[in-house]
Amino acid sequence: MPKQVDHDERRREIGAAVCRLIAQRGLDAVSLRHVAAEAGVSMGRVQHYFATKDDLLMFAFELISDRVAARLGAISADDPAACLRAVLLELLPLSAAARAEAPVLAAFLAQAVVEPRLGEPLRRGSGEMAAWLAGMISAVRPGGDPERDASALLAFVDGLMLQVLIGQVSAEAAEELVDHQLGRVLTRG
Amino acid sequence: MPKQVDHDERRREIGAAVCRLIAQRGLDAVSLRHVAAEAGVSMGRVQHYFATKDDLLMFAFELISDRVAARLGAISADDPAACLRAVLLELLPLSAAARAEAPVLAAFLAQAVVEPRLGEPLRRGSGEMAAWLAGMISAVRPGGDPERDASALLAFVDGLMLQVLIGQVSAEAAEELVDHQLGRVLTRG
DNA sequence: TGTTTTACGATGCGTTCGCATTGCAAAACG
DNA sequence: CGTTTTGCAATGCGAACGCATCGTAAAACA
Numbered sequence: 001m002p003k004q005v006d007h008d009e010r011r012r013e014i015g016a017a018v019c020r021l022i023a024q025r026g027l028d029a030v031s032l033r034h035v036a037a038e039a040g041v042s043m044g045r046v047q048h049y050f051a052t053k054d055d056l057l058m059f060a061f062e063l064i065s066d067r068v069a070a071r072l073g074a075i076s077a078d079d080p081a082a083c084l085r086a087v088l089l090e091l092l093p094l095s096a097a098a099r100a101e102a103p104v105l106a107a108f109l110a111q112a113v114v115e116p117r118l119g120e121p122l123r124r125g126s127g128e129m130a131a132w133l134a135g136m137i138s139a140v141r142p143g144g145d146p147e148r149d150a151s152a153l154l155a156f157v158d159g160l161m162l163q164v165l166i167g168q169v170s171a172e173a174a175e176e177l178v179d180h181q182l183g184r185v186l187t188r189g
Numbered sequence: 190m191p192k193q194v195d196h197d198e199r200r201r202e203i204g205a206a207v208c209r210l211i212a213q214r215g216l217d218a219v220s221l222r223h224v225a226a227e228a229g230v231s232m233g234r235v236q237h238y239f240a241t242k243d244d245l246l247m248f249a250f251e252l253i254s255d256r257v258a259a260r261l262g263a264i265s266a267d268d269p270a271a272c273l274r275a276v277l278l279e280l281l282p283l284s285a286a287a288r289a290e291a292p293v294l295a296a297f298l299a300q301a302v303v304e305p306r307l308g309e310p311l312r313r314g315s316g317e318m319a320a321w322l323a324g325m326i327s328a329v330r331p332g333g334d335p336e337r338d339a340s341a342l343l344a345f346v347d348g349l350m351l352q353v354l355i356g357q358v359s360a361e362a363a364e365e366l367v368d369h370q371l372g373r374v375l376t377r378g
Numbered sequence: 379t380g381t382t383t384t385a386c387g388a389t390g391c392g393t394t395c396g397c398a399t400t401g402c403a404a405a406a407c408g
Numbered sequence: 409c410g411t412t413t414t415g416c417a418a419t420g421c422g423a424a425c426g427c428a429t430c431g432t433a434a435a436a437c438a
Binding site: 023024025026027028103106107109110111112113114115119122123126127148151152154155156157158159160161162163165166167168169173176177180181184 | 212213215216217292295300303308316343345347348357365366370373
């Protein structure tokens with residue numbers, strides 16, 4: 001048998017090419033041939049590591065989900081308020097990494113509307129995120145309805161992400177909007 | 190020549206079929222053959238009224254844009270606060286009409302991320318909406334920064350629309366979130 | 379009434395798609 | 409050192425795609 005390769009690493013390389021393709025040209029541009037070209041490998045290789053196109057797309061979805069989770073998990077701050085702010089900002093396409101991932105997230109988000117298999121993990125992630133936000137909110141300002149505030153904040157940053165992506169809101173304006181919104185939630189109102 | 194037909198009406202019929210297809214199966218499902226089948230007409234007819242697939246999609250986009258604008262324009266209320274609330278709720282997939290349109294909007298919104306020709310009209314509409322919201326906000330509660338509040342509200346309802354579409358937030362919860370958010374904006378905080 | 383123009387239906391073309399199949403070089407393994 | 413297994417490249421297939429073309433029934437118009 002040929003050189004033993006790192007199976008998962010190869011899958012991740014190809015999955016990354018899928019994400020790049022989605023970010024630059026949308027989900028429609030994802031075909032086995034385009035993915036192979038983007039990854040700089042043969043089409044046979046793509047087929048060797050992914051049984052179907054659907055597998056490939058699902059893997060790409062998990063890949064960016066994991067990337068986002070990793071970025072969020074790397075955030076650490078002394079006080080909960082700063083941590084909250086950092087997490088919300090990390091969800092927006094402000095850094096180079098986030099700018100690369102956000103279009104992919106947006107594409108999968110829209111696809112989830114008509115594809116239940118994407119909706120399920122997306123709902124789970126969204127739920128976990130809301131629970132975490134609620135915890136942080138009540139840590140900063142006990143009382144009130146932290147779950148409601150968390151849901152509202154999540155919807156707000158999701159929408160803001162799209163507005164920034166289509167160029168309706170600049171990165172600076174988005175950051176200011178987050179700060180203002182966060183101020184409203186974290187101060188007794 | 191055959192029976193003189195209402196050209197625009199025929200285009201709207203086909204465009205409506207496109208919207209139905211997008212709402213139920215996503216943008217990928219839009220092909221000339223599928224559209225013809227959904228509209229119950231021949232493929233030749235679709236081609237007769239739309240030179241290219243791109244024309245067809247652009248027309249469908251204008252169609253739902255006009256529909257949303259019409260629904261928003263039909264809103265009338267005595268006091269500005271009620272009007273503001275009604276408009277925000279109308280942007281969410283709560284009524285049957287909005288539930289049919291929201292998935293289409295979401296699909297085009299995501300497509301706009303990688304398709305500048307969709308981004309431009311979307312930015313314009315979003316800008317007009319924000320300006321209108323800002324006007325209403327300052328009518329209810331003068332002072333503050335109505336433009337900022339308007340942008341934040343718009344991002345919030347956009348994100349909330351997606352959350353409702355993927356089933357993360359129920360219609361009732363969404364309505365309550367809008368009320369709460371609106372209360373924050375319209376009362377001195 | 380004859381002519382012209384319009385609204386299509388039908389069909390075909392070249393391309394691209396996802397996927398299956400085949401073949402084979404090479405390295406791990408006995 | 410042979411055998412076997414693995415990683416992949418190449419090719420082919422049927423289906424679906426967007427689009428161009430052609431034919432024609434029929435109504436508007438002269």
